[in-house]
Amino acid sequence: MTKKAAAVAPVLVRHVIWLGWKLVVFLSFALCFIALLRLHFSPDISSPTNSLSRTRWRSRIPRYNFDGPPKIAFLFLARLNLPLDFLWGSFFENADAANFSIYIHSAPGFVFDETTSRSHFFYNRQLTDSIQVAWGESTMIEAERLLLATALQDPANQRFVLLSDSCVPLYNFSYIYRYLMASSRSFVDSFLDLKDGRYHPKMAPVIPRHKWRKGSQWISLIRSHAEVVVDDEVVLPVFKKFCKRRPAVDTSKGKLNLKLQKQHNCIPDEHYVPTLIAMSELEGDIERRTLTYTLWNQSATKMDNKAWHPVTFNYADASPKRLKEIKDINHVHYESEARTEWCQTNSIFVPCFLFARKFSRGAAMRLLSEGVVGPFDASSLLGNS
Ligand SMILES: *[C@@H]1O[C@H](CO)[C@@H](O)[C@H](O)[C@H]1NC(C)=O
Ligand SMILES: *[C@@H]1O[C@H](CO)[C@@H](O)[C@H](O)[C@H]1NC(C)=O
Ligand SMILES: *[C@@H]1O[C@H](CO)[C@@H](O)[C@H](O)[C@H]1NC(C)=O
Numbered sequence: 001m002t003k004k005a006a007a008v009a010p011v012l013v014r015h016v017i018w019l020g021w022k023l024v025v026f027l028s029f030a031l032c033f034i035a036l037l038r039l040h041f042s043p044d045i046s047s048p049t050n051s052l053s054r055t056r057w058r059s060r061i062p063r064y065n066f067d068g069p070p071k072i073a074f075l076f077l078a079r080l081n082l083p084l085d086f087l088w089g090s091f092f093e094n095a096d097a098a099n100f101s102i103y104i105h106s107a108p109g110f111v112f113d114e115t116t117s118r119s120h121f122f123y124n125r126q127l128t129d130s131i132q133v134a135w136g137e138s139t140m141i142e143a144e145r146l147l148l149a150t151a152l153q154d155p156a157n158q159r160f161v162l163l164s165d166s167c168v169p170l171y172n173f174s175y176i177y178r179y180l181m182a183s184s185r186s187f188v189d190s191f192l193d194l195k196d197g198r199y200h201p202k203m204a205p206v207i208p209r210h211k212w213r214k215g216s217q218w219i220s221l222i223r224s225h226a227e228v229v230v231d232d233e234v235v236l237p238v239f240k241k242f243c244k245r246r247p248a249v250d251t252s253k254g255k256l257n258l259k260l261q262k263q264h265n266c267i268p269d270e271h272y273v274p275t276l277i278a279m280s281e282l283e284g285d286i287e288r289r290t291l292t293y294t295l296w297n298q299s300a301t302k303m304d305n306k307a308w309h310p311v312t313f314n315y316a317d318a319s320p321k322r323l324k325e326i327k328d329i330n331h332v333h334y335e336s337e338a339r340t341e342w343c344q345t346n347s348i349f350v351p352c353f354l355f356a357r358k359f360s361r362g363a364a365m366r367l368l369s370e371g372v373v374g375p376f377d378a379s380s381l382l383g384n385s
Pocket of ligand 3: 297298
């Protein structure tokens, strides 16, 4: 009896312990799962105290109501003229005039007319208050803001696409129009990359480190986000002060080079808009990717200061096959965040890219003759069509 009881007791104890273990294991799994869910569904990992309160962004731009089709504002950042104007001219030829507007920021005093442009769409579309831009410096973001501010004056402008003078469209106008209008979000390439060392500790507390973002300069904004950029009086001054490009190696300066190369290096246009969007708690309202394809030459040397350079497409590189490969890209991988963006607008999977850079004239000529932006019309090359 006692023997039996003694035999039963350990069995019971073992049973209880076993049950207990099962409970512990189950509970740990449950906790892990809940934690994962919370991580997944809280896009904002920051504390609200560090964010700019929305009320501070009181727009200076009057709000209008407008009737009629919404327009895309094409904002060109040019060094001087637009070398690919013949391709864009043909692109706009296949649009409805009521569906778009054009603004160009070029060197101060440079006028777009018959003598400087092969497409009438660009005549007198330059800003009259443009500034001298130094590539990679904060004048670049000031030029972007000038373009946005000017385009905001037309209440019909609802999408704002920033383009360089070497950008090409990969589709015809109606495709690009539908793509952009189908989404109520901005397209802003934005990711965390603290390894690059561009963040300057003195930017805190205005720009906290966890709000620092990096991303392509080539953005597409919805109207309310364009207003946020134009109204910003908080982040821009900090950028002007602490986000400066390190000067390029200049051998004539000899030993001074060493000192120059130790200077903090920051490229304002690769950080300003994504950081501002993050600080304004608007990351939930953007697609975190760019619409403009760039091919990076990863073999460039470290001595070039910027390790990577965009590759320029020439005639031979702009074959229909190569173009199709770019248009077929449907996801982008962000290594620093281990994030893969499956490109979509309005929850529908779409090609990632609408535009590409950098294209030479020859490459753009090839796109034109391949009918990329519309039926090829040789007379469009004669200008003033
Ligand atoms: C524009 O391009 C799309 C897709 O490439 C095509 O289906 C459509 O027919 C084109 N529209 C015009 C007006 O050429
Ligand atoms: C112009 O806009 C209207 C209204 O949004 C749209 O129906 C039409 O397709 C657009 N035209 C082109 C060429 O995209
Ligand atoms: C990439 O960069 C290297 C070094 O700067 C250069 O020699 C090469 O031609 C570049 N490749 C392309 C495709 O531009």
